[in-house]
Amino acid sequence: MSAKKIIVVGGGAAGIMAAGQASSNDIEVTLIEKKNRLGSKIAISGKGRCNLTNAGDIASFVSYYPGNGKFLFASLKELDNYELIKFFEKYKVKTKIERGGRIFPEADDSEVIVKALKKYLTDSGVNITCGQQVKKIIINDQKVQGVQLEGSEEIIRANSVIVATGGSSYPGTGSTGDGYLFAKQAGHKVIEPLPALVPLRTLEEWPKTLSGLTLRNVTASIWVDGRKKGEEFGEMLFTHFGLSGPIILTLSRIASHALQETQEVQIKINLKPALTIEQLDHRLQRDFDKYKNKQFHNSLDDLLPKSMIPVIIKLSEINPDKPVNELKKEERKRLVYLFQNLSLNITSTLGMGVAIVTAGGVDVKQINPATMESRLVKGLFWAGEVIDIDGLTGGYNLQAAFSTGYKAGRRAAEYVLTTV
Ligand SMILES: Cc1cc2nc3c(=O)[nH]c(=O)nc-3n(C[C@H](O)[C@H](O)[C@H](O)COP(=O)(O)OP(=O)(O)OC[C@H]3O[C@@H](n4cnc5c(N)ncnc54)[C@H](O)[C@@H]3O)c2cc1C
Known part of the structure; x- marks a missing residue:
């Protein structure tokens, strides 16, 4: 019997969270990351200490996203800041609160976050492919079919694809705006990406x-x-x-x-x-x-x-x-x-080379905030900074990536189990 398959493109905060949530005995999840390691941006975040979220009241969070905070409401509700902290506690990451409610790992080292996320992927049974770049999302009859990798014409079939390729700021970490090309190919509008927090x-x-x-x-x-x-x-x-x-x-x-x-x-x-x-x-x-x-x-x-x-x-x-x-x-x-x-x-x-976040990206109007699914292509889900959302400093951007990834992963799994 062939398992139902989900491909997650991009091994940053959003993609990793999505992959782990989507994986189950009935669904085979493959996470494809073009760099040779996962979580490159997490590793450098918060000056290497990773300000993973904020201790503020989650109801006030949306006001910290000048870029489409309201769109995040449902995602933040499903995985809020305290659920995120609990998630990391399960992986033995203790956290502390600093000035302005900023939450950091007690170890003051972002690598403990990356390590925890890797363990989470392994525990969830996700297949991890690093060093491979997705070049195209294959879509037929407004339904996702799979992906193609750079240097190959073979179609890797999947029942659903989650795009979590990040923005185009700090391209050295792998986020070079590939997701915007995928979005345009899929008929999505892309709001012009501009550097923010720069x-x-x-x-x-x-x-x-x-x-x-x-x-x-x-x-x-x-x-x-x-x-x-x-x-x-x-x-x-x-x-x-x-x-x-x-x-x-x-x-x-x-x-x-x-x-x-x-x-x-x-x-x-x-x-x-x-x-x-x-x-x-x-x-x-x-x-x-x-x-x-x-x-x-x-x-x-x-x-x-x-x-x-x-x-x-x-x-x-x-x-x-x-x-x-x-x-x-x-x-x-x-x-x-x-x-x-x-x-x-x-x-x-x-410029983008040193911007902490990208303002602009895949237009939120064409993504269902309750599921993170494309309103144009069935089985195509979006998560993280690739979407036209951007927050202020203080842990808001990583929280957005984790929360949208969490939702995209769970809803993609539901989609695959109920409609395929
Ligand atoms: C210097 C710096 C410090 C920061 N500090 C903080 C902080 O302390 N707190 C905070 O909240 N936010 C911080 N941010 C912002 C935050 O890190 C990002 O918003 C968040 O990591 C975005 O996560 P993401 O998963 O959406 O995207 P990314 O982390 O950018 O992940 C996308 C991944 O997709 C991969 N990818 C791209 N295209 C392809 C492709 N075609 N095929 C396969 N893989 C692909 C990339 O290699 C990358 O690994 C910081 C950002 C920077 C640059």
Whole structure:
């Protein structure tokens, strides 16, 4: 008797989770991964520590996905953050909660996650094929038939195929956008993939001089063609090319989209967001009083990190050697403005090569969120970042990959058992 067969394309978080859920005594599951190892992206995630999910209330999770959070509702409900933690506990992975609810393995090592997932696949009886690239999904009469591998014309038959090939960011991990080609071949619409959670390049050269400087408790707002499109409070970083750090990564998605249409994009940094203009002015007056016998360039130590002082002085166009007691009110007001509106023109993102996630992908309108099955092709399921979903930093992207993989695996198995 020939077993019912499911092929899962892609051995990342989504594909691995899907494969294990789909496998049973009645269904033979084969996971095909083009790299020589499984879980390459998991291994580098969270700076090698793997922020696998977030401890927040699952009902609030959807708001952390600027890309189609609502689509994830059903998947997150079926495998929520605490079920995911329990899943890993079964494989002896203990976890801990860090700042912002971020959940990491206690071992601070993403390899324990990859190892657990490999054990899960073996325990589930999944056939694993690494080092083989799927080149085509075979579809007949709007029904999936199997796949073809690179370098072969043979059709590997399957009753269902789950595509979990990831996005096109960080292509070194294997996610080179193959799933988008499969989607187009299957008649699916693909929303243009763009880099998100990605550092930004600035026109101005001065961030270079501050490379490595982290600012905490600041706000950064993003402006497109003179209109404010978003604002974040927290931590950011100056780099040799421009801006990075958590709040910049969050805003980068807006920059990525706007720059597509060659719109003018600016980031404005408020170095003192807790103070009103008047409060900051008073604060400056106090400091200027304290340092009244010094030169201007020696009067800002209490307000700014040392390396920022020359930058602010240059931008203020105030003579650095001017005695503080000769500073004019208008000059002080200019400084106040600068402290709260440090503007930088954004020329580009750093691109897909280093983006943490891809915004865009297979249009969610053509996927049933209750099953993850294509609305166009029977037996074709989608999971993970290949879909047009993207979350913020904090463990949301891996949770989305695991949850959609979980659902796709289970529903594909049901499909195969009930309709084939
Ligand atoms: C540097 C970095 C750090 C990150 N840190 C975090 C974090 O800490 N927390 C978090 O939540 N998210 C993080 N992310 C995002 C998160 O890792 C991804 O969103 C998630 O891993 C996507 O999982 P996936 O299974 O959908 O895709 P991937 O992990 O990209 O897996 C897709 C797999 O499919 C394979 N494949 C592609 N095409 C084919 C083909 N034709 N045939 C066969 N196989 C194929 C690829 O080789 C790859 O292994 C990070 C991302 C990066 C780049």
